[in-house]
Amino acid sequence: MSEQAVKTGQSVSELRCIGCCRIALPDRFRCEHCRDLLEIVFPGWDEQGPAGLNAEGLKQLWAERQSSFDPADRSGVWRFREILPEITTQEIITIKEGNTPVYELAHCAKSAGVQQLFAKHQGMNPTGSFKDTGMTVAASFARQAGYRWVACASTGNTSASMAAYAARGGLHSLVLIPEGKISWSKLSQSLDYGAITCQLKTDFDGCVRVLNEVVQKMPVYLLNSVNPYRIEGQKTVAFELLEQFGWEPPDHIIVPGGNLANSSAIGKALREMKQLGFISRLPKISVIQAEGANPLIRTIRETGGEKLVPVQAETMATAIRIGNPASWKKALRVIRESEGTVEQVTEIEIALAKAEIGAEGIGCEPASAVTLAGLKKLVKQGFVKANERVVLILTGHALKDAEFTLKFHRGDLFVGTPFESQSEVLQSQQRTPLVLEPNVDAVIHLLRTAEHGHKKD
Numbered sequence: 001m002s003e004q005a006v007k008t009g010q011s012v013s014e015l016r017c018i019g020c021c022r023i024a025l026p027d028r029f030r031c032e033h034c035r036d037l038l039e040i041v042f043p044g045w046d047e048q049g050p051a052g053l054n055a056e057g058l059k060q061l062w063a064e065r066q067s068s069f070d071p072a073d074r075s076g077v078w079r080f081r082e083i084l085p086e087i088t089t090q091e092i093i094t095i096k097e098g099n100t101p102v103y104e105l106a107h108c109a110k111s112a113g114v115q116q117l118f119a120k121h122q123g124m125n126p127t128g129s130f131k132d133t134g135m136t137v138a139a140s141f142a143r144q145a146g147y148r149w150v151a152c153a154s155t156g157n158t159s160a161s162m163a164a165y166a167a168r169g170g171l172h173s174l175v176l177i178p179e180g181k182i183s184w185s186k187l188s189q190s191l192d193y194g195a196i197t198c199q200l201k202t203d204f205d206g207c208v209r210v211l212n213e214v215v216q217k218m219p220v221y222l223l224n225s226v227n228p229y230r231i232e233g234q235k236t237v238a239f240e241l242l243e244q245f246g247w248e249p250p251d252h253i254i255v256p257g258g259n260l261a262n263s264s265a266i267g268k269a270l271r272e273m274k275q276l277g278f279i280s281r282l283p284k285i286s287v288i289q290a291e292g293a294n295p296l297i298r299t300i301r302e303t304g305g306e307k308l309v310p311v312q313a314e315t316m317a318t319a320i321r322i323g324n325p326a327s328w329k330k331a332l333r334v335i336r337e338s339e340g341t342v343e344q345v346t347e348i349e350i351a352l353a354k355a356e357i358g359a360e361g362i363g364c365e366p367a368s369a370v371t372l373a374g375l376k377k378l379v380k381q382g383f384v385k386a387n388e389r390v391v392l393i394l395t396g397h398a399l400k401d402a403e404f405t406l407k408f409h410r411g412d413l414f415v416g417t418p419f420e421s422q423s424e425v426l427q428s429q430q431r432t433p434l435v436l437e438p439n440v441d442a443v444i445h446l447l448r449t450a451e452h453g454h455k456k457d
């Protein structure tokens, strides 16, 4: 065991380079020798498993915690703390993240061509996105390590989440976002939660470049997804999902791909679950990107996964408008070992899929909808069979980008864009807001017409 290892009462974790396997100090992000990313490993897990418990023991312990009133037990992340790096209880910053619902999507299943389809809705987290599950761990580590400042570059969700956790934990936070390229609701969150919010005249990748230099010069802890503690927290979505499925793995999990940390985290969780005896087979994990922000697809198709092909990213799904993803090697490993795949979807396909998820009474932000759009393609290609149990990871809440939704329903989302001529296919999903005189008969007439229309369906 290395002397830098974080010794804990229950388990021991350390940071290991994904390239050369050297051990790094607990607050680093890249290997000092080969510059590859780091990941947390648990040499302290003994023969039996974490905290001396095997899979059955852990399942029982985690289930019991659901009826506890302890703040850590109430969190859908810290409830699984045996598989996380240990943080002293009083340093844990939690807003009761995790514990998100799984919904069955009957209409989307039909439209995609599968018998059963589920959505694990990470948009139901406290700040409206999956980022909260990782942020609770990384922000808590920052506080435990004595940092006063935390910072991130973001397409909007990381910054909203970081600002909230920093505020709850008494830390100061600095946000760098691309000017004009994130949704208003996400920007408003980081302002409201008290972060110093800077809009830089560049894209997300440019913000990352600036921030990487800032954190080298200032005692500021980086909370971007290269932070390995974030990955640990984000792992818990897979533990929670499997628990919700009675520990029977689905056949396929589909994840949106941006900076590629979430797919990496879900893959790491499943790898660990197999290692610990929770499951005997891995579900396939597939990653879907927007066609205009498709560096992973190009990396695989053009170099066989040898070398990252960065792109100049452009998509209305602004959360995943990322051309130079940091975690591409980790994601690639997950796709390969789970025998999943990658696919890309167009702006029109994203908009249509988002409306279909909305029409189920669930909703999500545009970046999350790439999962349904991608599934449709994978079914058409025969990669996903109709009888497979598929889970879409919906990463952000519908209210994260209300402007996109309104423009979609008004029919002007694609006006003046290169996609305008293809946007006719969206009409069946568009519901224009109606303006009427305050007249009872007019409303009744409208109701009757609508009822007549439904009878014909």
Ligand code: F0G
Pocket: 129, 131, 153, 154, 155, 156, 157, 158, 159, 225, 256, 257, 258, 259, 260, 261, 262, 263, 319, 320, 365, 367, 368, 395, 396
């Ligand atoms: N979905 C949403 C809603 C996101 O906000 C992001 C990333 C992703 C998917 C992609 O996840 O990067 O782990 O592959 N948002 C980051 C941010 C980059 O700054 O909020 P990934």
